[in-house]
Amino acid sequence: MAKTPGNSVVVGVGGTPPGSNTKYETAAHPPCHCKKSKCLKLYCDCFASERYCSDCKCSNCQNSPDFEDIRSKAIADTRSKNPNAFKPHATGCRCKKSACLKKYCECFTAGVVCGGNCKCEGCKNFVGSQL
DNA sequence: GAGTTTGAAACT
DNA sequence: CAGTTTCAAACTC
Ligand SMILES: [Zn+2]
Ligand SMILES: [Zn+2]
Ligand SMILES: [Zn+2]
Ligand SMILES: [Zn+2]
Ligand SMILES: [Zn+2]
Ligand SMILES: [Zn+2]
Numbered sequence: 001m002a003k004t005p006g007n008s009v010v011v012g013v014g015g016t017p018p019g020s021n022t023k024y025e026t027a028a029h030p031p032c033h034c035k036k037s038k039c040l041k042l043y044c045d046c047f048a049s050e051r052y053c054s055d056c057k058c059s060n061c062q063n064s065p066d067f068e069d070i071r072s073k074a075i076a077d078t079r080s081k082n083p084n085a086f087k088p089h090a091t092g093c094r095c096k097k098s099a100c101l102k103k104y105c106e107c108f109t110a111g112v113v114c115g116g117n118c119k120c121e122g123c124k125n126f127v128g129s130q131l
Numbered sequence: 132g133a134g135t136t137t138g139a140a141a142c143t
Numbered sequence: 144c145a146g147t148t149t150c151a152a153a154c155t156c
Binding site for chain 2: 096098
């Protein structure tokens with residue numbers, strides 16, 4: 001754990017962080033903000049990673065041990081539709097407006113150049129685009 | 132923080 | 144498979 005420069009305070013989970021420079025000791029996964037998916041579809045990054053929601057900002061969340069039965073069925077259902085659903089993505093993007101240079105693009109977000117599996121338009125995320 | 136944009140995921 | 148809708152995150156202001 002690198003020390004934070006300056007006077008930032010490392011704090012665990014809990015109530016509202018008082019300061020703007022508060023950092024989390026355990027760089028936990030970022031909280032999701034799902035509302036309609038109940039965190040039981042791949043829209044939810046927690047669910048997509050088979051993680052329970054923890055300290056998330058979701059509403060109507062069922063991705064928790066309290067809903068183990070529902071959650072397990074949702075996982076099974078998702079996997080039955082797509083056996084690769086819970087495997088690391090490698091499918092390629094289909095961006096049309098971001099030039100694959102914004103985080104809307106999964107390739108860009110992953111720090112990977114677009115490849116043969118991508119079907120993007122106006123892509124600028126290719127080998128040689130780095131100055 | 133509210134509103135808009137974006138493209139994966141879901142659905143038909 | 145293609146077209147459409149839904150959704151939550153990225154982005155903008
Ligand atoms: Zn969620
Ligand atoms: Zn979550
Ligand atoms: Zn949740
Ligand atoms: Zn892309
Ligand atoms: Zn790509
Ligand atoms: Zn691309």
